[in-house]
Amino acid sequence: MLKVFKWLADIIVYNWLKMEEASRWAGALHFFIEDITKIFFLLVIMIYVIGLLRATLNTERIRIFLQGKSRFFGYFLGAGFGAVTPFCSCSSIPLFLGFTQARIPIGITMSFLITSPVINEVAVVLLGGLLGVKFMIIYIGIGILVGVIGGIFIDAIKAERFLMPIAESMRSSETVMPDTENSQPKKMTFKKRHAFAKGELNEILGRVWKWVFIGVGLGAFLHGFVPEEFIVNNLGSGQWWSVPVAVLLGIPLYSNASGMIPIAETLLAKGLPVGTTLAFMMSTVAASFPEFVILKQVMKPKLLVIFFAMLLVMFTFVGLVLNVIPF
């Protein structure tokens, strides 16, 4: 079905504009048209459909659900909920404090916070559409695994020692007040669901469209102008150091998944190893300076450094391992 977009690009580039098939500009433009149309088509449909399903889900209910769950399942649940819950990074702090107040272990909260930016509907849809289902499943699996291991590690080092006083006071406060009135599953009419889904669509598209353009633009440029040999020779799996370098590069390159995936698509097609590509993607979306600044409000510097170092080590490890597994 998604072939339609290739045909569309064929018609525009080769029939209407009469560009030569082998030229670099034609290749880049073809990539750009095919990807832009495909991505927006997928995004509109999937965000709307997921919005319909998600209209009744809220973080307050998740908190109640996570409260008092056994540790081990807690990490998986935390990461799993992180994957399905939408949340804007400006909510990180109230969410962190809210979970803390409910005496959910900090590691489980971190599982949630690590997985949340890595896995979201936009990322999943684009991965499936552009890179294929296999890649999508690997990505989701790793995103959850990284969240779980990260959470376990944070608890293992007793990270609650390194919380800011405000978070500390939440932990000891007696006033645990889950907002029960608003936490009941609401019955929703289809009209309301539709309104919610439409709102989500507007909000998400409004936020990500520019990333998509930047990402596809860069992807198209790489596609047309950077020779394959360059990537294979310089950044192939033979060069183990390319993985940590890719992860480090990903930090200042703050982007979200929608901009990252078209770039990853080209890099993969040009022969960048799967592990390196994935490590780079995850580091770009999960570890960023804005996140750092936000978390600074509840974490002492020491914990922040540990947290980011932990992410870097995990992404690097994942990259190295995937690079030696044949796909």
Place this chain on the structure above:
Amino acid sequence: MKIQVLGTGCSKCNQLMSRTVNAVNELGLDIEVEKVSDINEIVAFGIMTIPALVVDGKVLVRGNVPKLDDLKELITKG
């Protein structure tokens, strides 16, 4: 009536604040919309997603910015 907007200063929070002020003005109400940006107070409302709109202590909006007309309806009907 007491209207509060909870938010730490992110763009969506400011959006909700200005839209709420607009809604109040269009409804011809003489109420000052209070901005709550202290994280302790925000968490005390039992919410974890911001921005949020609180009318007379009741959380009516959380984590999103409704349209102007919807906001007006929420403020009048509760």
